[in-house]
Amino acid sequence: MEKGKGVARRWAVEFADNSSYSLPSDIPDPLGFTRSSSDPDDANASRQKKDAEAAWKAQKAWEVAQAPFKNLLMMGFMMWMAGSTVHLFSIGITFSALWQPISALQGVGKVFEPYKDPRVDTLAPKLLFIALNLAAMALGVWKLNSLGLLPTHASDWVSSLPTAPEVEYSSGGLPFH
Template sequence: MEKGKGVMGAGRRWAVDFTDNSTSSSSKDVPDPPGFSRASIDQEDSSLTRQKKDAESNWKSQKAWEVAQAPFKNLLMMGFMMWMAGSTVHLFSIGITFSALWQPISALQGVGKVFEPYKDSKVELLGPKLLFIALNLGGLALGVWKLNTLGLLPTHASDWVSSLPPAQEVEYSGGGVSFA
């Protein structure tokens, strides 16, 4: 090899001239080497991305169902706490009952935010949302039942006496005079 000729000599068959810095040439202008096909890479990439998207949508669907079933655990715990609180009106039982009413109400107000991370065009969220709503309504019913057992719901006529008109007198009795 002659001194100063370098790798890019005139007679080199595999030499590539990298000195062309024109911006108009792109990687598509360079021919593919023998045995290489860009189409196979694109197909592999698309199948990999499709598999990743399918796996992600399956994961989102599974997590949405887990989130939808979470109120059931809370329902069992709250039922046990209400049973332990007893049926007398005192601070602990009122606090437990208030908590049993407040948690489902606040959860029902935020159904959209709860399932926001799982929104996807391939994930059906109607079923998990309906289960979530049903379980929270069950928790709300449990709280209303506890209010009833504590006697704090107006379910008897005597609870409404103050709003009833006074009863009409039907009998009159008079002094102790008898006429025989």
């Protein structure tokens, strides 16, 4: 009823005074709904929910661990397309191929933080993630070597070799006593 008017409205709900309003208990539950399964204290349902969440976290951890493989294939294709000559594009692709795995390896803990759960073992996905990033870094080092930017030959170190001792001395035709 509206206050002060004396006229009863059939579908009106007074929110200010909630003590007089209650749900009628004779209304049946909707089809497919049972009160016992919606009980938050039901241990079986909560355990199944936790198990499903743990399985989802484990699956997502493996997906994250395998993500560097896709990047490895893409980066290998880009390096192949860049060619074996030293120019700005090939050097940029190569250093990108080196920087991405290094930064990914520095953040392994952050990458797998959302999947941390006592029921989920993230050691194997972390090891796979690290191995794939190390493979990507090895691909970048291989490309540096194929570009000739790594000092792998003896001629690359000539400037650091000591000078040979003098065996003979020439004075330009004047006798030397």
